[in-house]
Amino acid sequence: MIITDPRQPDNPIVFVNDAFLRLSGYERQEVLGKNCRFLQGPKTDKATVDQLREAIAEKVDVSVDILNYRKDGSTFWNALYISPVSNDRGELLFFFASQLDVSDRKRSEHRITADKDRFEKAVKERTRELEAALEAQTTLLHEVDHRVKNNLQMISSLIVMQSRTIKDAATRKSLATMLERIEALSTVHRRLYQSKDVSRFDVADFARDLVTDLLTASGRSEIKSTLDLEPIVISAEKATPVALMVNELVTNALKHAFKEKPDGTTAGRIGIKMSQPDGHFNIEVSDDGVGMADASGDASFGMRLIKSLARQLHADIEWRDAGPGTKVVISMPNEPQQKGNVS
C-alpha cells in the first residue's frame, strides 16, 4: 500500500507499507518522496498509464491491471486500485493506492488467449481443408455426371443408328421399346443434379417431361393427357425405379388402351396424378381405353419389370378396372420432404 500527496509537486509517495517493499524489492528511503512512475518500464502499456493519469487528474478512483518493474528489473502484474481521499470541505488530501501481485492470473489469462488463438487457427485450417475436399468432390461429381449423361446419349444414339439398318418390323419395334426405356433413364439424369441438393429429385417436373415426350413421340395427337401433379421431392435413388415404372405404365396405355373404336376413332385420355398424403407418395396412371380384361397373364417383360420395381420401392401396386379403361394405383412410403428446401 502506498499513499501519495497530490498537494506537493509531482505527487510524491509519503507512505509505504512493508508489503509494498517486499513486492517491489525497494528500501523505504528509496521510494519515499518519489512519484510512482518509477514502477513503470518499457513493456508497461501506455494506454493503461494514460488511464491512471486521467483518473488522478480528475480525482476519481481507478482500478487497472498494469505491468510493473521491481528494483531488480523483473516484472509483475499489479492489480492496482487508486482512490482519492478528501477532507470534510472536499479538498483533496491524498491518493491511496493498493497493489496486488496477479502475475499468476495474468499468466493463465494469456495461456487461455493463446490456446483460443491456436484452436481458432486449427479450426480455420480444418475448415479450409474440408472446403477444399468438398470442392474436389463436387468437381468429381460434375465430371462423373457429365460422363453419365454423355454415355446415355451415346447409348440412345447407338440404338437409333442400329435400328435404321434393320428391315424387320418386329425387331425395330423392340429396339424402339428399348430406346423408350433408356430415354426414361435419360430424362431422369437430365433432371438429376439440377438443384444444388444432389440427393433430391423433383418427380413432378420429371413426369411432365416424360409424358409430354412420350405423347408427342407417339405422334398421336388425338390422345390427350391430364396431369395432376403435386410438387413432390423424392430421394435420388428412388428416381430411376419410379421413372422406369411410370414409363412402362404410360407406354402401355399408349400401346394397348386405345384400340380403334367402332366409330373408327382412337381418341382417348391418359391421366397421371401424383400426390403425397401423409408419409406416402401415390401415383395414379389411368386411361379411358379398352381395359385389361383381355390381357394375357403376367409373363410379359413389361409387367414383370413393373412388379419388380414396385418391390424395390416397397410400393403397393394395383390394377383397377376404371370402366372405361384402366387405373393403376401405386403407393409407397416417402419420408416427408418439403419442396423448396432444396438449396
Place this chain on the structure above:
Amino acid sequence: MIEPLKVLIVEDEALLAMELESLVEEAGHSVVGWATSSAEAKAMVDSTEADIAFVDIHLTDGPTGVDVAEYIGEKKNSMVVFMTANPKRIPDHFAGAIGVIAKPYTMNGLICALRYLQEGVRRPPPKSVLPAGFTLSPAFETVWAPVP
C-alpha cells in the same frame, strides 16, 4: 412449307455428331459441317453459311464451346444453340446463344427442338411449345416466350 435450316455441328463425340446429322437430315434440314475443336469450328464458321450452329461446351481442345459461340456471335452469320451435358458451364448471358438443349436429350425432344428452331429462325417467334430439355437464354426468352 417453311424453308429448311442449314446446320453446323460442333461436337467432339463422333457418335453423337453422326446421329445428330442423321436426325437433322431426316427432319429435312442439311448439315453444312462438323467440327470437333474450337479452331476447326472457327475455320468452318468463316468458310460456310449456316443458320444454326449446335455447339457442345466441351470440345477436343477443352471447354471452348462458349468461345466458339462468342466467335459466331461477332460474325453474326448464324445463331447458336448449346448442346451440352453440363449446362452449368454456360455463362448467364449465354454468349448470345438462343438457348441450350441439355444432354441427354430424347430423339423426340431433338425433333421437336428442330421444328421449334426452324419456326424461330424463319418465322419468329416460334409457334410450337418449348420442348422438354430445351432452355431459352434470358434474352431469347423475352422475345420468343414472353410471359403473357
